[in-house]
Amino acid sequence: MTPRLLTLLISAAAALLTATGVMAQPGRTAPSFEGWTVDCGNTGVCFSSSFTRSQSVWVDLRIVRDWQAEAQPLVRLTTNTPLPSEGTLRFELDGAAIEALPIEQLREMQPAVKTPAGFRPLGGEGFWYPTGPATTTLLEAMRTGRELTVHLPAAKDADPVAIPVPLQGVKASLLWLDNRQNRTGTVSAIVAPGADPATDAPHAIALMSADQLPPEVAAVWSANRLCSRIDPTIFTSLNAVRVPLAEDASLYIIPCGAPTAYNSPYVAVLSGKDGAARQVQVARMSEKGPVATDLIYNAKWVPADQQLISYFKGSGVGECGLWNRWVWNGTGLVLLEEATRTTCDGTAPDLSNWSSTWPPQKAPN
Template sequence: MKPRLLTLLISASAAFLTAVGAMAQPGRTVPSFDSWTVDCGNTGVCFASSFTRSQSVWVDLRIVRDWHAEAQPLVRLTTNTELPKEGTLKFEVDGKAIEALPIEQLREMQSAVNPPAGFRPLGGEGFWYPTGPATLTLLEAMRSGAELTIRLPAANGADPVGVPVPLQGLKASLLWLDNRQERTGTVSAIVAPGTEPAKDAPHAVALMSADQLPPEVAAVWSANRLCSEIDPTIFASLNAVRVPLAEGASLYIIPCGAPTAYNSPYVSVLSGKDGAARQVHVARMSEKGPIATDLIYNAKWIPADQQLVSYFKGSGVGECGLWNRWVWNGTGLVLLEEATRTTCDGTEPDLSNWSSTWPPKNASN
């Protein structure tokens, strides 16, 4: 790496640290409200989810919303049990029947639902709930209730399996979604609608194929670390995005080669308004001070904050490794925070307790 580039990266990090110190920053772990967890994908699609297990059966219930102004909330149900060809899937809130859906009809309607670009369903058998007024009716009942019971039909005429989903925390989760997508106070808000018109949420554009890269960006990508040697089907599953920037520029966050067992490497490429492209390097810390690198692991783009997160896992569990967060400042990615854990002991990952290596402990905000 050229000394001048490294100097610029270090200077930018130091100069920006004071300015961002007072900003509300995303945490190292995703927020949760009681039994509900919230998060957003690289494109800006956001969701609230609750995972519930009843004996050997589990269900994952998600309220999913894309970034487009006109996007309506969707409900996605996934379970680990194989449902029979016939039977009825039932939804009840506090013992009151909300919906009874014949499995056969539910399967037939799946092709009519357009999943948000970049949405990655969980493994298991998954269904989209009927969209439109049916979804809004279910959400309204859930927001005002204490417990949702999902009754799954069983094979061979056995009794349905009832899985209770606690609803405490759901309203706060939906409000988080509204706020994160800047919908609160607009006609499209789920929890607190207002009179303001709906608008697109902060977002990035999903890249499902390397063919979507402009020639100048593709040339930079192909010339770097054999990045372009990746199976197209793998590329499509790695949440690559194009981030629209001011004056027609774009930041591309692109996979770099095939994933390893725990980690997927990425690079970032800036395309200016004139179409010219260059690779964007980032700063991270070493034992002797800041260094410049081009690889970002398991990249996560946060559209609402224009921040990029890297999470290098030292094991399959992810309880050790390196975590970085940068922010786009108009010309480059500035290091905001770095944390690490060197002990790989198989414990549950808790990045909030990892040792901070940046900013320095004696830095004042």
């Protein structure tokens, strides 16, 4: 990227921000509604989750929905406690039993549930809830209830465990999912369905292998910083995507080499309608002004906004480092926001308090 082009991209971002009075942007951290956290993956699969701990046992209850128009919501339960081969997983809503699922049958039905591409399950033992009407009934009950209690069957000589999951905020979180996937008012909405037909949500296509890259894209990728020297199994786990663009073009967000302890580097490659491919560089700020770079760390693509986020962690905790957000403008990625924290002190990460290095801050009066 030439210095002139880089300057033009920075100027365009500044003009865009000025015209909107610092345009509204998604937060630096995932939204939360009274304990229910919402987010979307690089492909456009979205979820609402609640993590609840009771002493040494925790459960993560997650409502997951893929981007396809016909995709139905799925419910997944994950726990850190080993479950026996026999026994029953029970659910109660405000003290009333709503479902009892034999563990053996639950395990047998798991292969029948198609896991959305790009969904990364938590560590521990996880189960998909029975799909279809059973999931619909559970979600309807959760939207109107106060507390869902999950009764985990106990291993031999151990006591059963009951984990109460508060439901305040679950309805708001599901409405966020509907809105984020453009489902509100359609026949596929969870909270407020309407008569409009369902359409595909904003999305990108998961890349599970470097073999899915077109030859021109693979050539650009292989020529850059030894990008192609990455184990195929590691590539599969790093959420690479192809972003469909106008006029049959595509933007590829691809891992570049093996991850380090805290960070995974990526590159962006643009493939035009004629098949030609080129690497897309991005702007970052330095003490003397904008600079161009080709690496994006821990890349997160936001399909609904056509934005790309980089989060370079200065430690394993992630309380220090560098955070960037760019938006696709049709030809390149324009820097919208950058923030940094240089103090690595082991505190819980709070990116909302990081110092902004872009856009320029107004001087105090």
